[in-house]
Amino acid sequence: MRHALKEFALPVFAITAALLLFGVMVAFAGVDPVEVWATLFKGAFGDWFSWQNTLQRAAPLMLTALCVALPARAGLIVIGGEGALVLGGLAAAALAHAVPLPGNMAGTVMVCLAGALAGALWIVLAGWLRQYRGINETISSLLLAYIAIGIFKHLVEGPLRDPASLNKPSTYALDSGLLIGGIGGSDVHWGLAIGVVACLALGWWLRATASGFSVRVVGGNPRTAQLVGLPATRLILGACGLGGACAGLAGAVEVAAVHTNANASLIAGYGYAGILVSFIARHNPVAIVPVAILFGGFGAAGSLLQRRLGLPDASVLVLQGIAFVLILASEGLRMVDWKALMSRRAAPKADAAVRGAEAVP
Numbered sequence: 001m002r003h004a005l006k007e008f009a010l011p012v013f014a015i016t017a018a019l020l021l022f023g024v025m026v027a028f029a030g031v032d033p034v035e036v037w038a039t040l041f042k043g044a045f046g047d048w049f050s051w052q053n054t055l056q057r058a059a060p061l062m063l064t065a066l067c068v069a070l071p072a073r074a075g076l077i078v079i080g081g082e083g084a085l086v087l088g089g090l091a092a093a094a095l096a097h098a099v100p101l102p103g104n105m106a107g108t109v110m111v112c113l114a115g116a117l118a119g120a121l122w123i124v125l126a127g128w129l130r131q132y133r134g135i136n137e138t139i140s141s142l143l144l145a146y147i148a149i150g151i152f153k154h155l156v157e158g159p160l161r162d163p164a165s166l167n168k169p170s171t172y173a174l175d176s177g178l179l180i181g182g183i184g185g186s187d188v189h190w191g192l193a194i195g196v197v198a199c200l201a202l203g204w205w206l207r208a209t210a211s212g213f214s215v216r217v218v219g220g221n222p223r224t225a226q227l228v229g230l231p232a233t234r235l236i237l238g239a240c241g242l243g244g245a246c247a248g249l250a251g252a253v254e255v256a257a258v259h260t261n262a263n264a265s266l267i268a269g270y271g272y273a274g275i276l277v278s279f280i281a282r283h284n285p286v287a288i289v290p291v292a293i294l295f296g297g298f299g300a301a302g303s304l305l306q307r308r309l310g311l312p313d314a315s316v317l318v319l320q321g322i323a324f325v326l327i328l329a330s331e332g333l334r335m336v337d338w339k340a341l342m343s344r345r346a347a348p349k350a351d352a353a354v355r356g357a358e359a360v361p
Helices: 002-028 033-045 048-073 081-098 105-133 137-156 191-208 210-220 222-227 232-259 270-280 285-309 315-334 338-359
Strands: none
Touching: 002 033, 002 270, 002 285, 002 315, 033 048, 033 285, 048 081, 048 105, 048 191, 048 210, 048 232, 048 270, 048 285, 081 105, 081 137, 081 232, 081 270, 105 137, 105 232, 191 210, 191 232, 191 285, 210 222, 210 232, 222 232, 232 270, 270 285, 270 315, 285 315
């Protein structure tokens, strides 16, 4: 119970501290911090329109956070979800243009599978470089993300470009039968349900299956995994593949539910924000759901901060950056045994008191 409380308290403390520091920064800009906090809440959760914007942004965050969380449970820090997302969106749009697909749910599933496959292969490449060439996966996945964005821009502005897209290069739009609609007629698309189901299913997989337990053993104690004969490389590549598939699926869902084609708007930073979501959730797939909704709300409130208070729309990125730094700092606090530390500090004082008492005649 105490451990669970500690796991919950540190992220809450980090987010609260980030909001306080953000308030101090905007105060120096001449803006009332209390008004900023109130506007953040109103823009994220103030009414149904705000909730719709928040949940729309939370859907891709859940899936890109899984791209970080699953390899992390296998012992790898992969931060290339942005590349997997854009390639997933590109693969979905390219498949819909290249192959005649049925204009129903089966076609939509095929489009999503194409995106998931592209993302999986891209992140597996980072895992393969780590396992077989000894290249740090954090650096390689980040650099691969830049390569993926370059490939995306080249194809969208070149071979796959719709000639009718003049001012904003994009691929051909998906047929209406392939698009993902809203839930109950709202602006919240079914990608949110996909994200929630993926988080819950993968959380169950890690906790309740032999393969999920093996992945956690490999990530938690590689030496033990070797001693018991677990196929560490295969498990690591599998975790990378699942994480990459989630990020690629996020790109496919964004194309099929939001943009209807692949264009530069797909490069919205969801892959990088997913890193923060995963770390705050402690790489727990189930905890990713509420954290993604929270940070989806921060993103949705950015435009309201600009309209109401004159702050830049990107100011929420500053808030996210502060939160990320504090989350990393809290990892150091997590390892401190505060009870033992206080005992060591109290011991010299007690010894001094005893010596003082003995010195009294």
